[in-house]
Amino acid sequence: MLKYTVVGAGLFGSVFAFEAAKAGHQVRVIDKRNHVAGNIYTKQIEGIQFHQYGAHIFHTSNEEIWDYVNQFAEFNRYTNSPIANYRDEIYNLPFNMNTFNKLWGVISPLEAKVKIDEQRAILNGRSPENLEEQAISLVGTDIYEKLIKNYTEKQWGRSCTELPPFIIKRLPVRFTYDNNYFNDKYQGIPIGGYTQIVEKMLDHSKIEVNLNVDFFENRKELEDDADKIVYTGMIDQFFDYTLGTLEYRSLKFETEILDIDNFQGNAVVNYTDSENKFTRIIEHKHFEFGTQPKTIITKEYPEDWEKGEEPYYPVNDMKNNDLYGQYKNMAKENSKYIFGGRLGMYKYFDMDKVIFEALKTAKVELRLK
Numbered sequence: 001m002l003k004y005t006v007v008g009a010g011l012f013g014s015v016f017a018f019e020a021a022k023a024g025h026q027v028r029v030i031d032k033r034n035h036v037a038g039n040i041y042t043k044q045i046e047g048i049q050f051h052q053y054g055a056h057i058f059h060t061s062n063e064e065i066w067d068y069v070n071q072f073a074e075f076n077r078y079t080n081s082p083i084a085n086y087r088d089e090i091y092n093l094p095f096n097m098n099t100f101n102k103l104w105g106v107i108s109p110l111e112a113k114v115k116i117d118e119q120r121a122i123l124n125g126r127s128p129e130n131l132e133e134q135a136i137s138l139v140g141t142d143i144y145e146k147l148i149k150n151y152t153e154k155q156w157g158r159s160c161t162e163l164p165p166f167i168i169k170r171l172p173v174r175f176t177y178d179n180n181y182f183n184d185k186y187q188g189i190p191i192g193g194y195t196q197i198v199e200k201m202l203d204h205s206k207i208e209v210n211l212n213v214d215f216f217e218n219r220k221e222l223e224d225d226a227d228k229i230v231y232t233g234m235i236d237q238f239f240d241y242t243l244g245t246l247e248y249r250s251l252k253f254e255t256e257i258l259d260i261d262n263f264q265g266n267a268v269v270n271y272t273d274s275e276n277k278f279t280r281i282i283e284h285k286h287f288e289f290g291t292q293p294k295t296i297i298t299k300e301y302p303e304d305w306e307k308g309e310e311p312y313y314p315v316n317d318m319k320n321n322d323l324y325g326q327y328k329n330m331a332k333e334n335s336k337y338i339f340g341g342r343l344g345m346y347k348y349f350d351m352d353k354v355i356f357e358a359l360k361t362a363k364v365e366l367r368l369k
């Protein structure tokens with residue numbers, strides 16, 4: 001009898017499996033996909049590490065997590081400095097003095113603040129009632145119109161006046177000439193891609209990996225075979241949607257291999273206009289400063305999610321959080337199951353947070369110090 005069956009060979013499942021195997025337990029990891037690593041999966045095409053499920057940049061301020069992930073790969077010095085393209089006008093992100101200078105010609109932080117204050121005044125001090133008003137109250141009308149409005153509407157498939165203000169409670173705004181998107185102490189891309197990280201975690205004599213296996217098609221057998229199940233799939237699906245279906249946003253990726261060595265000069269370019277239906281173009285080679293003769297680009301189109309499609313982002317509004325809360329209570333009723341990861345916990349987690357959660361779960365479950 002196995003001690004654990006882990007459903008999902010993504011980051012959560014793999015960290016848990018690695019820790020359980022180290023603690024001496026026999027573990028089986030299954031995944032319905034034909035590869036390990038879940039959404040952080042990368043593979044080499046034309047000598048370039050291709051991020052199959054969207055751009056992944058590792059960043060954290062947690063030294064323990066940084067040390068943990070560095071046992072499995074060496075990270076490069078990549079710093080995320082995305083660019084926005086608004087009808088061929090190019091702006092630096094996150095909103096910083098470079099952005100303000102390009103927009104308004106202002107030189108000093110004081111001039112930039114005055115400009116934003118002038119534009120905010122149209123709200124007459126009212127509390128924001130929707131996302132549009134919230135954005136204007138934070139950065140004024142110009143940045144809202146050129147850099148936020150269309151991008152957000154494409155992302156959510158709804159008008160900013162219909163979206164709640166809390167979605168952008170805070171916006172990264174900086175009054176320095178600093179294009180580094182993240183404030184974290186550590187960031188980088190694993191040299192040679194992310195898949196090796198998960199492969200190394202799962203390369204253990206006590207771990208057996210079975211790919212192309214859907215939990216729901218083999219449920220009885222898998223449940224009978226192990227003491228405990230660590231489940232990282234969709235929590236509502238686990239309970240056969242008995243209380244209702246949780247909502248997600250999905251994405252469609254359109255990838256091209258181009259016969260040129262450099263398409264856009266940056267790994268990430270956000271398209272903040274309404275004409276292009278994609279939200280961004282990723283040029284994969286720039287994550288590793290690639291010099292290959294060809295290049296690979298991916299356009300990212302946000303989509304509504306329907307059953308059968310990839311559920312990328314949980315929609316954590318009140319209605320869905322409430323429904324998730326009910327499923328979570330059902331989950332607590334049977335100690336054979338542990339729910340984890342972005343789908344099992346219905347929450348968007350960056351990679352460092354998912355590692356943190358998996359280690360926390362492992363510590364409790366495996367009684368580690």
Ligand code: FAD
Binds near residue numbers: 007054312313342
């Ligand atoms: P997943 O990676 O989704 O793994 C779950 C696995 O379970 C999947 O492989 C799935 O096939 C499997 N599974 C599900 N149901 C079943 C079933 N019934 N039977 C068998 N197997 C099943 N984080 C960052 O830190 N930086 C970034 O730049 C970043 N960019 C992102 C970009 C995008 C577009 C997205 C969607 C996420 C991004 N993330 C980023 C977040 C990152 O992807 C997650 O933190 C991480 O992948 C979560 O791991 P997980 O194990 O919880 O989920």
